[in-house]
Amino acid sequence: MKRIRVEGIVQGVGFRPFIYNLAKSYNLKGYVKNCGTYVEIVVSGDNIESFIKDIERKKPELAKINKIVVEDFEGNEFSDFYILESDGFGGNSVIPPDIAICNLCLKEMFDKKDRRYRYPFISCINCGPRFTITEKLPFDRENTSMKDFPLCEECLKEYEDPRDRRFHAQTTCCPKCGPRVFLNDKEGDEAIKEAIKLLEKGKILAIKGIGGYHLFCRADRDEPVLRLREILNRPSQPFAVMSLIEEVKKFAILSKEEETLLTSRERPIVVLKKSKDYYLSEYVSNLDTVGVMLPYTGLHYLLFNKVPAYVATSANLPGLPMAIDEEEIVKLKVDGYLMHNRRIINRCDDSVVKYIAGRAIFLRRSRGYVPEPIEVEIKNDFTFLCVGAELNSTVCLVKGNKFYLSQHIGNTSKYETFLFLKEAIKRLMELTNTDKIDFIVSDLHPLYNSTKLAEELSEKFNVPLIKVQHHFAHGYSLLVDNNYFDECIILALDGLGYGLDGKIWGGEILKFDSGKFKRVGHLEEQYQPGGDLAVKYPFRMLLSILYKAIGDEVFERFEVNKILEMQIKKRINSPITTSTGRVLDAISSLLDICQEKTYEGEPAIRLEGRAKEFNIEVEPKIKNNILLTTPLVEECYNMLINKEPIEKIAYYSLIYLADGLFEIAKKFSDTIGITGGVSYNKIIVERIKERCEEEKIKFLYHSRVPNGDGGISFGQGLGGYFWNL
Numbered sequence: 001m002k003r004i005r006v007e008g009i010v011q012g013v014g015f016r017p018f019i020y021n022l023a024k025s026y027n028l029k030g031y032v033k034n035c036g037t038y039v040e041i042v043v044s045g046d047n048i049e050s051f052i053k054d055i056e057r058k059k060p061e062l063a064k065i066n067k068i069v070v071e072d073f074e075g076n077e078f079s080d081f082y083i084l085e086s087d088g089f090g091g092n093s094v095i096p097p098d099i100a101i102c103n104l105c106l107k108e109m110f111d112k113k114d115r116r117y118r119y120p121f122i123s124c125i126n127c128g129p130r131f132t133i134t135e136k137l138p139f140d141r142e143n144t145s146m147k148d149f150p151l152c153e154e155c156l157k158e159y160e161d162p163r164d165r166r167f168h169a170q171t172t173c174c175p176k177c178g179p180r181v182f183l184n185d186k187e188g189d190e191a192i193k194e195a196i197k198l199l200e201k202g203k204i205l206a207i208k209g210i211g212g213y214h215l216f217c218r219a220d221r222d223e224p225v226l227r228l229r230e231i232l233n234r235p236s237q238p239f240a241v242m243s244l245i246e247e248v249k250k251f252a253i254l255s256k257e258e259e260t261l262l263t264s265r266e267r268p269i270v271v272l273k274k275s276k277d278y279y280l281s282e283y284v285s286n287l288d289t290v291g292v293m294l295p296y297t298g299l300h301y302l303l304f305n306k307v308p309a310y311v312a313t314s315a316n317l318p319g320l321p322m323a324i325d326e327e328e329i330v331k332l333k334v335d336g337y338l339m340h341n342r343r344i345i346n347r348c349d350d351s352v353v354k355y356i357a358g359r360a361i362f363l364r365r366s367r368g369y370v371p372e373p374i375e376v377e378i379k380n381d382f383t384f385l386c387v388g389a390e391l392n393s394t395v396c397l398v399k400g401n402k403f404y405l406s407q408h409i410g411n412t413s414k415y416e417t418f419l420f421l422k423e424a425i426k427r428l429m430e431l432t433n434t435d436k437i438d439f440i441v442s443d444l445h446p447l448y449n450s451t452k453l454a455e456e457l458s459e460k461f462n463v464p465l466i467k468v469q470h471h472f473a474h475g476y477s478l479l480v481d482n483n484y485f486d487e488c489i490i491l492a493l494d495g496l497g498y499g500l501d502g503k504i505w506g507g508e509i510l511k512f513d514s515g516k517f518k519r520v521g522h523l524e525e526q527y528q529p530g531g532d533l534a535v536k537y538p539f540r541m542l543l544s545i546l547y548k549a550i551g552d553e554v555f556e557r558f559e560v561n562k563i564l565e566m567q568i569k570k571r572i573n574s575p576i577t578t579s580t581g582r583v584l585d586a587i588s589s590l591l592d593i594c595q596e597k598t599y600e601g602e603p604a605i606r607l608e609g610r611a612k613e614f615n616i617e618v619e620p621k622i623k624n625n626i627l628l629t630t631p632l633v634e635e636c637y638n639m640l641i642n643k644e645p646i647e648k649i650a651y652y653s654l655i656y657l658a659d660g661l662f663e664i665a666k667k668f669s670d671t672i673g674i675t676g677g678v679s680y681n682k683i684i685v686e687r688i689k690e691r692c693e694e695e696k697i698k699f700l701y702h703s704r705v706p707n708g709d710g711g712i713s714f715g716q717g718l719g720g721y722f723w724n725l
Contacts, residue, residue, distance in 0.1 A: 002042070029044050042073055109298050205338055212344060220280055220309060237599035239313045240269045243309035252273065262293070272292050299340075349367060351366045351369055371428065374704050380401055382439070388412075393713075443469075468719035471492035475490035475673075476715035476718035476719045477714045484700060488511075492508040494579070503576045505579070506523075509668075515725060524626055542590050546637060580676075612648070658684045672700070
């Protein structure tokens with residue numbers, strides 16, 4: 001008789017039914033049960049070794065085994081093989097992420113003869129919500145919001161039948177016993193049909209999904225899209241679109257890799273190039289790209305009738321968490337609310353992915369991926385919590401070599417989002433069975449709410465607080481993402497981060513060696529007139545940089561009020577910055593592409609969208625390993641006066657930065673990586689990668705975690721690890 005302990009993603013994936021059927025096929029006696037965060041199997045009989053090999057070899061598609069421990073066991077013989085009730089806690093297993101509806105369930109949902117015909121909550125052992133409905137482990141129905149819906153006789157029969165794919169499927173249900181949808185005075189399928197009529201007429205609906213509410217409207221008409229922008233106070237930030245794959249191919253260009261990602265069980269939003277035949281409203285996205293996702297629940301599929309594509313954007317005001325209950329959603333004055341009565345336990349935004357430099361990279365890692373841990377090739381015996389940055393925030397719990405990165409949280413300077421941050425930490429600790437923390441890691445910025453929370457948690461747990469500089473955390477994030485820990489140069493490029501010297505950093509050339517970073521170069525220091533005002537209004541950065549280049553001529557060329565002119569001349573309230581983002585903002589303003597930032601990174605993103613490749617000579621100006629950006633802005637200014645195409649000037653600016661940073665970086669190492677929010681810029685990244693390949697330099701880039709601030713908590717994990725060494 002043997003006792004087998006299996007750790008990994010072994011809950012909510014049909015693992016116990018799989019073990020049951022496998023044991024029966026080998027005529028073994030014993031039991032299988034969930035033990036909180038691992039699965040325990042006790043077996044007796046012949047062929048136990050073959051049985052154990054098949055656990056790994058034949059495991060369910062959604063399962064992931066991290067560890068199998070086998071030991072001798074003494075006890076009474078069993079007369080058969082059983083699935084026992086769950087008990088106990090311990091180990092390092094975790095529930096899987098939410099999984100898109102599978103093809104078998106989709107087929108049943110549209111089969112008029114099936115008892116789940118047009119039932120939006122159809123699911124089985126291979127699909128459906130997991131993370132978003134779970135209160136605690138083990139993943140049993142009574143520990144999820146499905147406990148509110150006792151199984152009917154027919155569903156219970158399927159649940160108890162080892163031959164059925166709903167055998168021990170915790171989310172299974174049907175129209176008799178499961179959740180229901182509501183719209184005004186209608187419910188069930190009538191509510192869905194009414195929703196479709198309203199959407200077809202151009203109305204805006206709030207629709208409750210698995211991780212929160214979305215706002216839906218037709219994407220092929222201007223009026224509802226413009227009205228939605230007004231409701232959400234999002235004047236220009238691109239909206240995500242939901243459509244069926246055959247329709248996506250009509251308005252967007254997608255590679256085989258992008259199509260595979262779109263149709264994957266994770267179902268992220270994928271940023272695609274618009275096609276020449278793009279027919280959606282121009283107000284969906286003012287870029288040359290559009291973010292697209294396929295339906296991932298039964299309810300989503302049922303909404304498609306005559307409308308080819310819907311805007312499907314998170315139902316929240318900018319910076320606030322995704323709405324998950326009625327009290328939150330009714331604050332948004334839309335035309336209808338398609339609700340359901342299954343509680344959302346863990347709110348979870350959609351993930352967003354973009355292809356750059358030949359790989360899929362995360363702009364946001366959330367639904368479909370969380371809470372699956374990312375394994376790192378380090379030997380770590382400690383458990384610690386990393387609370388991230390302030391914008392695009394996430395948290396990361398490090399246990400051994402597993403980094404549990406939370407769902408997207410957002411802007412923690414907002415009170416509601418700060419509360420969500422605290423809730424996400426609590427849930428992450430509960431779902432990983434963590435009650436002891438060895439230390440806390442935070443950003444260096446003293447005014448971040450996440451830093452203040454870290455100080456509170458440090459006192460609560462009576463453990464040390466470690467502060468990791470923002471761009472060092474970006475660098476660590478890239479290293480962990482690649483499991484690369486040798487000497488190298490990291491280009492950490494973004495909008496801002498609190499520097500070691502108290503200045504605003506954002507264009508950093510960092511040398512990594514023996515666990516530590518050293519700043520060996522950066523962009524030229526510029527003045528940021530008005531501080532945050534210069535972030536919102538890029539024209540201020542343009543004036544400040546051009547004033548260094550051409551003096552008072554800038555005030556003759558551009559109309560400027562006397563107060564701003566004096567502020568720029570006398571450097572009043574003008575903090576010093578090396579930010580790459582601010583330089584790109586200035587050029588975006590110069591070319592009149594964007595004069596007011598309405599969402600994070602907007603001026604730089606729109607600048608990239610206007611850039612077109614030209615065969616041009618670029619000679620970056622470098623002094624003492626500092627890339628000079630005043631000559632860059634001055635040259636762009638001269639090109640504009642000489643009536644060079646906007647697209648050419650935009651491209652020149654990006655190539656100047658890429659080549660200049662590369663020239664400095666290659667002096668220090670034969671391995672170069674790039675990270676931070678600016679590393680989402682396809683032109684800059686692919687230029688640096690191309691230069692690395694030309695000169696036989698190893699290139700490091702992201703693939704498992706976001707390049708931007710969504711990966712800061714992940715990077716803080718490695719920073720904390722090296723501190724502890």
